[in-house]
Amino acid sequence: MNEGDNKYILFPGEAEVMIQGLKLVEYEEYGLERWFNYHSYISKLNMQAVNSAQTNSDEFVKEYFIANDKLTLIVHDLIALELWQQKVFHHLIERQEEPSSTFPVYTILYHELIVANLLETLTFHMDAMEALNDSAVDLADWCYRSLCYLVTNFSTEDDKTDYLRKKDEIEADSNLKDLQRQQRVISFDKAMKAISILRHLIDHSLSANSVLPLGVGRRLLETNDVTLLLCQLIEQSPWYGVAKNKETGKPCQMVWHESGIWIPAEQMTSSLGKAEGQIWLSLFQILLANQSSLRYDCSATHRRTALLRLRSHLTEDKLDAIPVLADLRRFLEHLSMSPNAACNNGGSGVAGACLVELLPEIRDGLCRKYAKKWKQLAIDFFDRIESDRGKQAARRAAAQWTETFSVDHLDKLFSNFGEGELGQANPYGGPARCAVCGGPAVKRCSRCRSEWYCRRECQVKHWPKHKKACDLMSDAIGTEQNVHT
Numbered sequence: 242m243n244e245g246d247n248k249y250i251l252f253p254g255e256a257e258v259m260i261q262g263l264k265l266v267e268y269e270e271y272g273l274e275r276w277f278n279y280h281s282y283i284s285k286l287n288m289q290a291v292n293s294a295q296t297n298s299d300e301f302v303k304e305y306f307i308a309n310d311k312l313t314l315i316v317h318d319l320i321a322l323e324l325w326q327q328k329v330f331h332h333l334i335e336r337q338e339e340p341s342s343t344f345p346v347y348t349i350l351y352h353e354l355i356v357a358n359l360l361e362t363l364t365f366h367m368d369a370m371e372a373l374n375d376s377a378v379d380l381a382d383w384c385y386r387s388l389c390y391l392v393t394n395f396s397t398e399d400d401k402t403d404y405l406r407k408k409d410e411i412e413a414d415s416n417l418k419d420l421q422r423q424q425r426v427i428s429f430d431k432a433m434k435a436i437s438i439l440r441h442l443i444d445h446s447l448s449a450n451s452v453l454p455l456g457v458g459r460r461l462l463e464t465n466d467v468t469l470l471l472c473q474l475i476e477q478s479p480w481y482g483v484a485k486n487k488e489t490g491k492p493c494q495m496v497w498h499e500s501g502i503w504i505p506a507e508q509m510t511s512s513l514g515k516a517e518g519q520i521w522l523s524l525f526q527i528l529l530a531n532q533s534s535l536r537y538d539c540s541a542t543h544r545r546t547a548l549l550r551l552r553s554h555l556t557e558d559k560l561d562a563i564p565v566l567a568d569l570r571r572f573l574e575h576l577s578m579s580p581n582a583a584c585n586n587g588g589s590g591v592a593g594a595c596l597v598e599l600l601p602e603i604r605d606g607l608c609r610k611y612a613k614k615w616k617q618l619a620i621d622f623f624d625r626i627e628s629d630r631g632k633q634a635a636r637r638a639a640a641q642w643t644e645t646f647s648v649d650h651l652d653k654l655f656s657n658f659g660e661g662e663l664g665q666a667n668p669y670g671g672p673a674r675c676a677v678c679g680g681p682a683v684k685r686c687s688r689c690r691s692e693w694y695c696r697r698e699c700q701v702k703h704w705p706k707h708k709k710a711c712d713l714m715s716d717a718i719g720t721e722q723n724v725h726t
Contacts (some may be wrong), residue, residue, distance in 0.1 A: 251289045252302045259286060260305040265314060268325065268611070268618050272626040277638035280352050283318075287359040294362050303363050309643060312363065315356060316376040319383060320603045322353035326424065328611075332619035334491045339598070343416045343637050345626040347423055348642075354427050357434040364441040371445075371452035378457055379603040381442050385465040386409070387435035390428055392470065401482035404429065405495060405503065405531045411676065411706055430501060433480070433516050440519040449532035456599030458535050464598070468508045468527050468537060472518050472547040475554050480516050481506070512558035519636065524551070524571050539576060550575055582704070643689065677703045686711060 251259070266279045269299065290302040305632045306312050324348075333346070340346060360380070363369040395401050408426050412418035439461075445451060446458035461467050480497040486505055494506040499515040513521075527537050528548075539545055555570045611618065625631045676692050676698035684700070686692045689711045694700040 248292065248296065248298075249289070251285050251302075253299075253305075255304050256286060256289060257305045260302075260309050260311055263309075263311050263314060265317060265321070268329070269621070271325070271349060271475065272622055272631050272634070273635040274637065277348070277634055277641070280348055280355075281638070281641050283315075283359065284353065284355055285356050287362070290359055290362045294365075300366075301714065303366060303369055306363060310372065312369060312372045313374065314372065314377040316362060316380050316383075317361075317603050319353065319356045319360065320379050321607060322349065322602075323383060323386070324604065324607055324611075326350060326353065328615035329619045329622060330420075330424065332616050334421065335625060336619065336623070337417065339416050339622065340621060341416075341627060341632075342635060343420050343423075345640055346420055348638070350420070350424050350427050353528065354431045354434070356690055357431045357438070359435045361437045361441075364438055364445075365645055367445060367450070370441060373453070375454060375599055377446075377453050378460055378599045379601040380438065381460055382465070382601045382604065384435040384439040384442065385467060385470065387428075388439070388467075388470050388474065389431040391432045392473050392477065395429075395477060395479035401479060401662065402484065405482045405484035410704065428481075433497060433499075433557070436474075436516050436519050440523045443467075443523045443526050447526055447531045447533045447535070451533055454599060455534070458533050460599065462527065462535055462537050466544075468524065469544065469547050471524055472551060474520055475517070475524075475551060478517070480514055512556075518563060521563055521566055521569070521629055525565055529572060531566055534548060545576060548573060552577075585640065662683050675699050676707070 261283065263279070266276045268447070269586065270276050278490075285558075286302055290300065292298075293300045294304060306315070311415070329352070333340075364373070366378075370377070396403065404425065407422065408429075410422070412422060420433070442457065443455070443461060446453040451458070482495050482503075483492055484490065484495045484503065486493045495503045496506045496509055496514055497516065498504050528539070531537065539548060552570065552573050555566055555573070560566050626635065675695040678695060684694050684696070686694075686707070692707055692711070693704070694703070
């Protein structure tokens with residue numbers, strides 16, 4: 242075996258077979274073995290796609306998704322998962338019936354983040370974006386709803402501080418409460434992925450070489466008016482917050498890093514992070530580099546007011562980081578003096594000429610299919626994961642999960658990146674952290690080998706919560722070992 246082979250989590254042949262065999266899993270099979278197998282395939286394909294992108298190697302995962310026309314399926318999966326969380330998970334919480342294990346529900350919540358991460362990686366490329374076809378409308382709407390979540394749930398400094406304080410506080414007394422905490426963390430992380438995906442959609446729909454239907458750009462600029470949403474995000478800056486520094490124990494300014502962790506602001510090597518940079522570039526594209534036939538009307542009072550509030554955020558350090566923002570600042574100054582200033586674009590300025598509007602067919606289809614059935618889906622799902630068949634499927638999946646996301650495996654996969662180098666970190670979490678206090682972890686559970694702790698006191702404190710998951714994983718690992726001996 243060549244040394245380079247060790248960097249694959251999937252060989253090209255394996256990835257091709259997996260992608261060719263991908264089929265949507267219906268809600269009625271969530272929590273069963275077919276669902277867990279599908280989740281495992283998508284997880285591995287995502288990891289390989291991320292690794293290929295970071296190492297600038299052959300991005301064969303993207304090529305196979307395009308060649309087998311499976312990108313629309315991935316968008317369908319994303320929308321279905323979002324609806325499941327909004328409808329089915331909501332009813333599970335309302336029922337107040339404790340599941341014996343959080344694992345089956347958590348994998349579904351987490352799966353949406355994995356799919357979002359996969360799409361973030363793939364949609365960077367023009368050929369992948371072109372392969373989306375009309376499903377790009379559903380993806381654009383998903384991004385809009387995800388960013389609306391950020392705006393509505395992180396509107397004040399108190400909201401951000403409360404989130405940072407509670408996101409790692411494990412609810413040992415209630416599986417349902419802990420699932421709600423995990424859902425909140427996942428919802429934030431997927432919204433940060435949505436910022437990048439939206440940037441790709443804007444770039445590929447408003448550029449001179451647009452590969453997306455005209456209706457996608459119109460939905461972004463007119464129907465959803467993402468420009469106002471992006472302006473609001475710049476003002477609220479949900480990626481900043483105040484939290485206790487785990488090393489010093491003192492409150493400090495924290496910033497969300499693209500590797501998925503929160504770090505002290507002084508550790509940032511740039512004046513702005515990836516998420517904020519993507520938003521500024523999106524605004525620049527809409528206002529000054531729009532080469533499509535769609536024009537964004539800046540003269541409307543509410544739009545002009547929102548845009549002018551951006552001026553105070555265009556500081557010199559941000560202009561140093563992204564030089565083209567100097568043009569944006571000049572445009573905003575001109576807009577402040579001339580209310581009817583037009584956005585620069587190479588199109589004809591006929592936003593209303595598109596008489597046919599594309600609709601989000603995937604979401605609309607799912608809503609029609611399962612209208613008035615969501616509550617029953619929740620009841621059936623709970624019964625399914627508590628059945629012997631569901632528990633056996635979860636045990637096998639837990640063993641597979643432990644193998645796929647083992648620390649040794651991930652360290653080997655991303656060993657070419659420097660330790661602690663921000664921006665080059667392991668995208669699946671970086672250095673091991675204590676499950677209780679979040680500090681650097683040096684020990685892990687000797688039974689399941691999946692949970693990390695900094696000291697014995699934290700492990701003892703966490704045991705009442707960890708016991709069920711530990712039993713599940715250790716039993717599954719033992720079963721797998723017996724099968725292979």
